[in-house]
Amino acid sequence: MGRKVLVLAEVKDGNLRNVSYEAIAAAKTVSEGGEVVGVLLGESVRNLAEGLIHYGADRVVVVENDKLSNYSSDGFSQAFIAVVNEEDPEAIIFGHTSLGKDLSPKVASKLDAGLISDVIDVEVAGDNVVFTRPIYSGKAFEKKIVTDGIIFATVRPNNIAPLDKDESRSGDVSTLEVEIKDLRTIIKEVVRKASEGVDLSEAKVVVAGGRGVKSADGFKPLQELADVLGGAVGASRGACDAGFCDYSLQIGQTGKVVTPDLYIACGISGAIQHLAGMSNSKVIVAINKDPEANIFKVADYGIVGDLFEVVPLLTEEFKKLKVNA
Amino acid sequence: MNIFVLLKRTFDTEEKITIANGSINEDGAEFIINPYDEYAVEEAIQVRDEHGGEVTVVTVGGEDAEKQLRTALAMGADKAVLINVEDDLEVCDQYTTAKIIAEYLKDKEPDLVIAGNVAIDNGTGQVGPRVADLLGIPYITTITDLKIDGNHVSVVRDVEGDEEKIEATLPLLVTAQQGLNEPRYPSLPGIMKAKKKPLEELELDDLDIDEEDVEAKTKTIEVYLPPKREAGKILEGELKDQVQELVSLLHKEAKVV
Numbered sequence: 001m002g003r004k005v006l007v008l009a010e011v012k013d014g015n016l017r018n019v020s021y022e023a024i025a026a027a028k029t030v031s032e033g034g035e036v037v038g039v040l041l042g043e044s045v046r047n048l049a050e051g052l053i054h055y056g057a058d059r060v061v062v063v064e065n066d067k068l069s070n071y072s073s074d075g076f077s078q079a080f081i082a083v084v085n086e087e088d089p090e091a092i093i094f095g096h097t098s099l100g101k102d103l104s105p106k107v108a109s110k111l112d113a114g115l116i117s118d119v120i121d122v123e124v125a126g127d128n129v130v131f132t133r134p135i136y137s138g139k140a141f142e143k144k145i146v147t148d149g150i151i152f153a154t155v156r157p158n159n160i161a162p163l164d165k166d167e168s169r170s171g172d173v174s175t176l177e178v179e180i181k182d183l184r185t186i187i188k189e190v191v192r193k194a195s196e197g198v199d200l201s202e203a204k205v206v207v208a209g210g211r212g213v214k215s216a217d218g219f220k221p222l223q224e225l226a227d228v229l230g231g232a233v234g235a236s237r238g239a240c241d242a243g244f245c246d247y248s249l250q251i252g253q254t255g256k257v258v259t260p261d262l263y264i265a266c267g268i269s270g271a272i273q274h275l276a277g278m279s280n281s282k283v284i285v286a287i288n289k290d291p292e293a294n295i296f297k298v299a300d301y302g303i304v305g306d307l308f309e310v311v312p313l314l315t316e317e318f319k320k321l322k323v324n325a
Numbered sequence: 326m327n328i329f330v331l332l333k334r335t336f337d338t339e340e341k342i343t344i345a346n347g348s349i350n351e352d353g354a355e356f357i358i359n360p361y362d363e364y365a366v367e368e369a370i371q372v373r374d375e376h377g378g379e380v381t382v383v384t385v386g387g388e389d390a391e392k393q394l395r396t397a398l399a400m401g402a403d404k405a406v407l408i409n410v411e412d413d414l415e416v417c418d419q420y421t422t423a424k425i426i427a428e429y430l431k432d433k434e435p436d437l438v439i440a441g442n443v444a445i446d447n448g449t450g451q452v453g454p455r456v457a458d459l460l461g462i463p464y465i466t467t468i469t470d471l472k473i474d475g476n477h478v479s480v481v482r483d484v485e486g487d488e489e490k491i492e493a494t495l496p497l498l499v500t501a502q503q504g505l506n507e508p509r510y511p512s513l514p515g516i517m518k519a520k521k522k523p524l525e526e527l528e529l530d531d532l533d534i535d536e537e538d539v540e541a542k543t544k545t546i547e548v549y550l551p552p553k554r555e556a557g558k559i560l561e562g563e564l565k566d567q568v569q570e571l572v573s574l575l576h577k578e579a580k581v582v
Contacts, residue, residue: 073454097485098484102466105449106457106458135548137445140548142548144544147543185464186493187489191489192487193487205581229582246504247503253445254360276338296559301558301579
């Protein structure tokens, strides 16, 4: 049979986000040999269409409008629904990003559709498209299907492998004119606070600090280690509650859930609420003074010691490794 | 100001999850107000104290959710509504919940609706935006600051660590992100007062909802636990040697750097 699947591509700072490629890969599975159509919304984004095709989209629909220069749920939902009406797809995939989380429920509501959010795996079993997603912040998982209407899901960044890039692929790029009516929420200003470079939820390496970090300054050695590894810094609830860092860094059942290749927990005791946010990481390293700390029970490798001694040594050792590589 | 809070009863964050007969085992578990909804309750109380009006806390669930509603009343909310679907619905998804809440709210003329940005159990974050869409009002998710001046609303929205400063007007739905406020603990007099505050219980019939109209669009076919992580290797010896060994293990054995 084959399904037509729409994928909303996401643009940040003029570039496509990786999650767009991951969403295309998920869409490919859902399509079962049908068609994957990339959707680009923005003020001037047509130049990015080719990138989507190189990563597996069969063609791309572009909606350009100055009212789409910043994201708003009103503007983007009007544009996306117009594409849906034009294309009549059987399935839709978004990234489970800040934008995807905000927009997808509105689009689902407009389509009178179900929505399976925050998917980490997709497979086809018989007639069903089966989505796997974490529940209780990763303390458990569920497999879900759509029982009625359009198949709609958002995929968590960093979990579904993108297809290999193929620059020889080509496909049609079309433009859809959409009249965007009034926006009811207006962005006046964007304040950049997130650390430059790597986003915590997409980072391959996360260096996280707990109460053992003792102060805001105490995060400096952790940041240096993260920089050497091209990773991001995170924190436990304890460190955030103590005011050592911003809540946007919090990892746990409240806060972010991360699944990096390498998670380095520094001075984190390992409360259940924290473990929920990180225990599905590929490899976990724990550094803690207390040999009885709970975190060692989930760590692949542990060093019992003072993080202020261990972390700088680790940074030096990784630097050597990079030089020799 | 007519303020509504959408609240969900969830497992305590310190609870371990177990499975019995193919679903999450709730026996003996502690339940709390979803932590993000606690921020919503606190914010609603603060807005009311500043601008006047009334805070109504609404939940969709079973009899057991009364406890969390009483807690919200003890914090300072004025009224609570339990839409009890225990006897009517076997399967409930975000489509279902949002439709029921919107049906309840549609003739209540809310000025401000506040919800948590996500519930820590199912973790979808769908219900708030869906309700706003069904009511035809705008919404802003994951807010960390809210200021209201007459009809005018200024909001700070957390976007993956960056901040967007957004302007809108009432009526509006917002969802709370951590950092919005510091939820208060119910005081003893608050707890005493809460016992006398109105807690209305409704069923789908009372809202003229047909079960078919809110039938779930998605279904869970399997629930399972992640493979248990085994405790790994605690390194030994001189600290410097441990660090060297760790880097070598991560590079050669685990191959993650």
